[in-house]
Amino acid sequence: MAEFEPVLTANINKPDSHTLPVYEQGGGYQAIRKVLGEMSPTQVVDLVKASGLRGRGGAGFPCGLKWSFLPQNHPGPFYMCINADESEPGTFNNRILMELDPHQVIEGIMIGCYATKATTAYLYLRYEYPTAYRRLQQAIDECYAKGYLGDNCFGKGFSLNIYMHRGAAAYICGEETGLIESLEGKRAWPRIKPPFPAIEGAFRKPTVVNNIETLACVPHIINRGVDWFKSMGIPSDPNNPRDPGSYGPKLYCISGHINKPGCYEMPLGVTCRELVENYGGGVWKGRKGKAAIPGGISMGLLSESEWDTKLDFAGPGKAGCLGLGTAAVVVLDETVSMVDFLHNSCRFFAHESCGQCTPCREGTSWSERILYRIKQGKGRLKDLDLLQTISDSIGIMPGTTICGLADGAAWPIKNALKKFRGEFEDYVKRTNPNGYQNKEPVEALEVVGLGAH
Amino acid sequence: MTTAAPTSSPVLTPEMVAEIQALFPRYPTRQAITLPALHIVNSQLRHVPMEAIPEIAKLLELAPAQIYDTLSFYGFFKSEQGGFVRAWVCRSISCALRGGDEVFQKMCHTLGVKPGGTTPDGKITLEFGECLGLCDFAPAVLANEQVYKNVDLDKVDEICAQLKSQAEKGG
Numbered sequence: 001m002a003e004f005e006p007v008l009t010a011n012i013n014k015p016d017s018h019t020l021p022v023y024e025q026g027g028g029y030q031a032i033r034k035v036l037g038e039m040s041p042t043q044v045v046d047l048v049k050a051s052g053l054r055g056r057g058g059a060g061f062p063c064g065l066k067w068s069f070l071p072q073n074h075p076g077p078f079y080m081c082i083n084a085d086e087s088e089p090g091t092f093n094n095r096i097l098m099e100l101d102p103h104q105v106i107e108g109i110m111i112g113c114y115a116t117k118a119t120t121a122y123l124y125l126r127y128e129y130p131t132a133y134r135r136l137q138q139a140i141d142e143c144y145a146k147g148y149l150g151d152n153c154f155g156k157g158f159s160l161n162i163y164m165h166r167g168a169a170a171y172i173c174g175e176e177t178g179l180i181e182s183l184e185g186k187r188a189w190p191r192i193k194p195p196f197p198a199i200e201g202a203f204r205k206p207t208v209v210n211n212i213e214t215l216a217c218v219p220h221i222i223n224r225g226v227d228w229f230k231s232m233g234i235p236s237d238p239n240n241p242r243d244p245g246s247y248g249p250k251l252y253c254i255s256g257h258i259n260k261p262g263c264y265e266m267p268l269g270v271t272c273r274e275l276v277e278n279y280g281g282g283v284w285k286g287r288k289g290k291a292a293i294p295g296g297i298s299m300g301l302l303s304e305s306e307w308d309t310k311l312d313f314a315g316p317g318k319a320g321c322l323g324l325g326t327a328a329v330v331v332l333d334e335t336v337s338m339v340d341f342l343h344n345s346c347r348f349f350a351h352e353s354c355g356q357c358t359p360c361r362e363g364t365s366w367s368e369r370i371l372y373r374i375k376q377g378k379g380r381l382k383d384l385d386l387l388q389t390i391s392d393s394i395g396i397m398p399g400t401t402i403c404g405l406a407d408g409a410a411w412p413i414k415n416a417l418k419k420f421r422g423e424f425e426d427y428v429k430r431t432n433p434n435g436y437q438n439k440e441p442v443e444a445l446e447v448v449g450l451g452a453h
Numbered sequence: 454m455t456t457a458a459p460t461s462s463p464v465l466t467p468e469m470v471a472e473i474q475a476l477f478p479r480y481p482t483r484q485a486i487t488l489p490a491l492h493i494v495n496s497q498l499r500h501v502p503m504e505a506i507p508e509i510a511k512l513l514e515l516a517p518a519q520i521y522d523t524l525s526f527y528g529f530f531k532s533e534q535g536g537f538v539r540a541w542v543c544r545s546i547s548c549a550l551r552g553g554d555e556v557f558q559k560m561c562h563t564l565g566v567k568p569g570g571t572t573p574d575g576k577i578t579l580e581f582g583e584c585l586g587l588c589d590f591a592p593a594v595l596a597n598e599q600v601y602k603n604v605d606l607d608k609v610d611e612i613c614a615q616l617k618s619q620a621e622k623g624g
């Protein structure tokens with residue numbers, strides 16, 4: 001690993017890294033020229049498939065495979081939706097790419113669109129990223145002026161328009177079909193799948209939805225090849241035929257109780273502890289760690305004793321977490337109350353549930369109210385069972401909801417109760433010494449923070 | 454929701470209408486311009502008045518209820534007048550771990566508003582936000598296009614002063 005050379009962040013420390021001349025001086029727009037000059041769309045799809053690149057947006061679906069699901073012989077049009085809604089708490093790697101190297105993102109979009117025969121790309125950007133909006137728009141304008149976008153890009157007979165589309169502060173627009181509904185001008189209610197977007201996506205046409213970082217990897221795969229990409233990461237498990245492995249570089253975010261919060265590029269598979277100690281500069285204030293979110297709050301919790309878990313696509317799952325998610329680590333030091341942590345998490349999901357599925361809408365908002373009640377010293381041991389029941393019964397996994405937001409809401413509850421149950425029981429007993437064994441129904445203390453949607 | 458009586462002067466200015474119409478070629482449906490149109494109105498007026506809804510609906514060839522349905526889903530769009538400066542204080546986990554909730558509380562006190570409220574002079578609206586994607590700078594505040602990083606209680610007075618001077622510029 002000593003030899004690791006960052007590529008996704010290679011430009012970001014140069015002055016004016018966001019401008020076209022700087023990007024081109026660093027070798028930018030060579031990959032798209034090569035693709036347009038020498039490769040068929042199918043060859044690009046096959047190459048990306050062979051690289052093992054998996055989606056960086058959270059689900060980890062193999063990118064080339066997703067592209068290959070688009071129907072052949074379809075009259076079109078085909079669309080590309082770029083998911084820049086980045087709203088998972090703890091996550092900011094897409095922001096860094098868009099603000100500091102927007103042309104790298106655009107080159108990835110160009111290659112992705114060529115491979116998938118899309119001639120229109122919508123870049124769905126969360127509203128709260130004004131700098132990214134300006135930088136990307138400026139970069140897109142530079143490309144039009146140079147003939148890199150529009151009709152006959154690079155004089156090679158390929159046409160592509162990229163349009164920015166701004167969101168309106170709703171986490172659910174990051175779910176790919178919620179994004180599509182929102183793009184179409186409707187409430188961002190995720191769709192039941194199938195049909196998957198590749199068959200019926202934006203405007204009911206075949207559509208690929210990809211994350212910013214996924215697409216930013218593509219030019220490097222073209223330039224440096226499959227072997228280079230596969231030389232990094234954790235190979236697929238030979239005993240598990242369904243494990244596609246975790247290859248390539250990854251942008252890890254680290255924040256919370258850490259000395260040096262930031263975004264660090266490393267091969268997939270670094271451990272949580274390495275990230276904390278070697279890159280984040282250790283837990284802040286000389287304190288001990290208590291737990292960490294492994295990849296955005298939806299993924300649950302690693303207790304400190306589990307920090308040697310490898311942060312590849314398979315690692316967090318082995319420690320009972322939901323998955324790698326966005327590889328955004330949030331560190332909690334020894335002083336954090338798990339009750340406070342879980343209330344914060346439940347409040348987020350109650351606010352962001354789109355309200356379409358009853359188990360998610362009710363489950364997220366009741367779990368917030370229960371946690372609030374516990375926090376206020378009115379908790380009962382029975383509440384912990386109630387939380388367990390809620391977290392076991394909402395989500396795609398138990399099969400009760402349309403999208404994965406509910407699984408993401410459930411996981412922090414499940415992990416916190418499993419890994420820190422004693423602390424919850426102790427808190428309830430200490431703060432409610434006369435009522436903690438009460439089994440009668442009680443009223444919620446206050447209706448707080450009902451969903452905005 | 455009260456039905457807007459036909460009024461003499463439209464809410465959308467000719468510039469707003471032109472800006473909305475300029476987006477038509479980008480999308481295969483008119484409905485897709487709903488969010489962009491709401492943003493155009495909101496950025497000019499700092500809210501989307503009910504009277505604007507039938508006007509947008511007409512431009513996009515939709516029923517007003519379709520526009521309202523979308524608008525009301527996104528808590529971002531408000532029908533009541535907001536301040537020229539709109540500030541969000543992050544309340545999600547990375548910021549909360551570093552004192553975000555306390556910062557929000559102090560900002561409410563300093564500006565004299567309740568969460569979500571607008572200052573009595575109508576110039577600054579203060580809201581909580583969920584993760585602003587600035588967790589490396591937690592606690593973070595976003596106000597119009599300005600980012601305030603690593604905010605602590607000592608910085609609140611200065612930030613509030615800056616918000617006020619920004620608000621003066623907006624009239």
Ligand SMILES: Cc1cc2nc3c(=O)[nH]c(=O)nc-3n(C[C@H](O)[C@H](O)[C@H](O)COP(=O)(O)O)c2cc1C
Nearest residue numbers: 055056057083085086087174175176210211214404
């Ligand atoms: C509730 C929810 C929120 C999501 N938010 C995002 C997001 O902000 N950005 C993103 O790229 N993917 C997000 N995803 C994952 C997308 O649905 C989708 O898998 C991804 O954009 C596909 O791109 P990729 O294959 O390149 O990763 C979210 C998923 C769920 C269930």
Ligand code: SF4
Nearest residue numbers: 354356357360401403
């Ligand atoms: S699971 Fe929750 S967020 Fe997802 S569609 Fe259902 S209600 Fe909406």
Ligand code: FES
Nearest residue numbers: 543548585587588
């Ligand atoms: S948690 Fe506050 S910016 Fe991410």
